[in-house]
Amino acid sequence: xxxxxxxxxxxxxxxxxxxxxxxxxxxxxxxxxxxxxxxxxxxxxxxxxxxxxxxxxxxxxxxxxxxxxxxxxxxxxxxxxxxxxxxxxxxxxxxxxxxxxxxxxxxxxxxxxxxxxxxxxxxxxxxxxxxxxxxxxxxxxxxxxxxxxxxxxxxxxxxxxxxxxxxxxxxxxxxxxxxxxxxxxxxxxxxxxxxxxxxxxxxxxxxxxxxxxxxxxxxxxxxxxxxxxxxxxxxxxxxxxxxxxxxxxxxxxxxxxxxxxxxxxxxxxxxxxxxxxxxxxxxxxxxxxxxxxxxxxxxxxxxxxxxxxxxxxxxxxxxxxxxxxxxxxxxxxxxxxxxxxxxxxxxxxxxxxxxxxxxxxxxxxxxxxxx
Numbered sequence: 001x002x003x004x005x006x007x008x009x010x011x012x013x014x015x016x017x018x019x020x021x022x023x024x025x026x027x028x029x030x031x032x033x034x035x036x037x038x039x040x041x042x043x044x045x046x047x048x049x050x051x052x053x054x055x056x057x058x059x060x061x062x063x064x065x066x067x068x069x070x071x072x073x074x075x076x077x078x079x080x081x082x083x084x085x086x087x088x089x090x091x092x093x094x095x096x097x098x099x100x101x102x103x104x105x106x107x108x109x110x111x112x113x114x115x116x117x118x119x120x121x122x123x124x125x126x127x128x129x130x131x132x133x134x135x136x137x138x139x140x141x142x143x144x145x146x147x148x149x150x151x152x153x154x155x156x157x158x159x160x161x162x163x164x165x166x167x168x169x170x171x172x173x174x175x176x177x178x179x180x181x182x183x184x185x186x187x188x189x190x191x192x193x194x195x196x197x198x199x200x201x202x203x204x205x206x207x208x209x210x211x212x213x214x215x216x217x218x219x220x221x222x223x224x225x226x227x228x229x230x231x232x233x234x235x236x237x238x239x240x241x242x243x244x245x246x247x248x249x250x251x252x253x254x255x256x257x258x259x260x261x262x263x264x265x266x267x268x269x270x271x272x273x274x275x276x277x278x279x280x281x282x283x284x285x286x287x288x289x290x291x292x293x294x295x296x297x298x299x300x301x302x303x304x305x306x307x308x309x310x311x312x313x314x315x316x317x318x319x320x321x322x323x324x325x326x327x328x329x330x331x332x333x334x335x336x337x338x339x340x341x342x343x344x345x346x347x348x349x350x351x352x353x354x355x356x357x358x359x360x361x362x363x364x365x366x367x368x369x370x371x
Contacts, residue, residue: 001026140177147173164190168198180206193238200231233323236280241352241359248365249273252330264365269337274298275330276348282355283323292324293317293353296331301345308344309336315353341369 004026005019150170154163167187174183183202187195204227207220214220248266250273251259258275266272283290294316300309313331318324329350347362 143173143177147177159189164194171198171202175202175206175209180210191238193234196234197231197238200227200234204228204231229325230323233283233325237282237355239280241281241350241355241357242279243276243348243350243359243361244279246274246276246346246348246361246363248363249275249330252328255326255328264363265368266335266365267368268339269335271332271334273330273332274346274348275328276350276361278327278329278350278359280359281324281327281352282357283320284354286319289319289321290323291317291319291354292327294329295351295353296329297349298331298333299347299349300336300339301347302340303343308339335367339367341367 001023005022147170150166150173154166154170164187167190171183171185171187174180183206184199187198190198204224207214207227208224210220214223245256247258248261248264249258250261252273252275253259255277260275261272278294281292281294283292285291295312296316297312298310299307302308311333313329316329343364343366345362345364347360349358349360351358
């Protein structure tokens with residue numbers, strides 16, 4: 001990477017901000033694609049410098065006599081004495097009373113900057129048009145080259161996770177290149193959850209960017225939201241099961257709506273409700289809907305780590321019309337009759353019976369025998 005940065009630095013186009021941006025791009029890119037990244041970076045810098053130069057010259061400049069330079073240029077075109085014009089650069093220079101040789105006048109004119117962007121474009125319209133076209137075609141040519149390079153590197157079907165990542169990168173490039181149908185093709189060899197995620201993700205991005213077929217921004221957003229929500233559910237199936245917000249409650253109304261105890265201080269044999277939210281559970285598609293099944297159990301440990309209580313809860317099983325995203329469990333339990341005063345830990349274990357993955361969460365509480 002240092003060699004790449006040094007090479008770009010020699011071109012004189014690398015300020016600290018640009019260097020940081022280039023480093024970030026390189027760190028997120030396969031090293032085999034670094035030459036393409038550097039070429040694109042150079043093209044971007046050249047375009048930015050050209051734009052800045054044109055913007056700095058967009059105001060009307062004054063001649064030494066106080067006459068607007070655009071007027072002087074007009075007078076030069078009509079043969080007004082004392083004005084020298086350099087049509088090859090679109091520049092003019094007012095020389096009232098000057099008798100210097102023509103060569104000196106041309107050098108003086110060449111030293112003057114262009115009057116305006118419009119004057120420069122009028123002086124050389126072909127160059128201006130070709131610059132705009134080349135800037136637009138430059139990134140497309142780099143993208144096409146990157147697509148061909150990535151296609152040549154792929155194994156079909158995918159042999160490992162690296163191949164799956166390259167397949168995903170290729171489809172993102174397809175989408176950027178406007179090749180929507182290619183972007184939505186299945187990824188050969190990918191795991192079902194991975195395939196489902198990328199299909200929904202790419203479809204959502206495509207829908208959000210498709211201003212041609214769906215001009216209304218709110219409709220594009222609604223379609224993208226639905227598809228990206230499906231992608232979120234699919235990728236969750238590949239994640240570990242998460243048990244969060246474990247709470248001792250007096251009552252549970254709905255997801256996230258509970259009446260928790262102010263203090264976790266209980267007496268032996270007291271009845272309590274435990275509440276927990278479950279994320280990344282699998283939704284098994286069936287003819288009747290999406291099926292979920294969770295097996296739960298708990299253990300209680302004293303301050304020395306000795307187990308003083310345990311039990312299993314009934315299987316929590318549901319079939320819903322849509323995949324569940326707000327899944328929670330609540331169980332009523334009775335604390336042990338024979339339990340000593342002091343600090344204790346309750347550990348809740350939940351097993352996803354569909355995906356065969358396990359999640360756990362713990363919370364501390366105290367036992368007061370005189371309570």
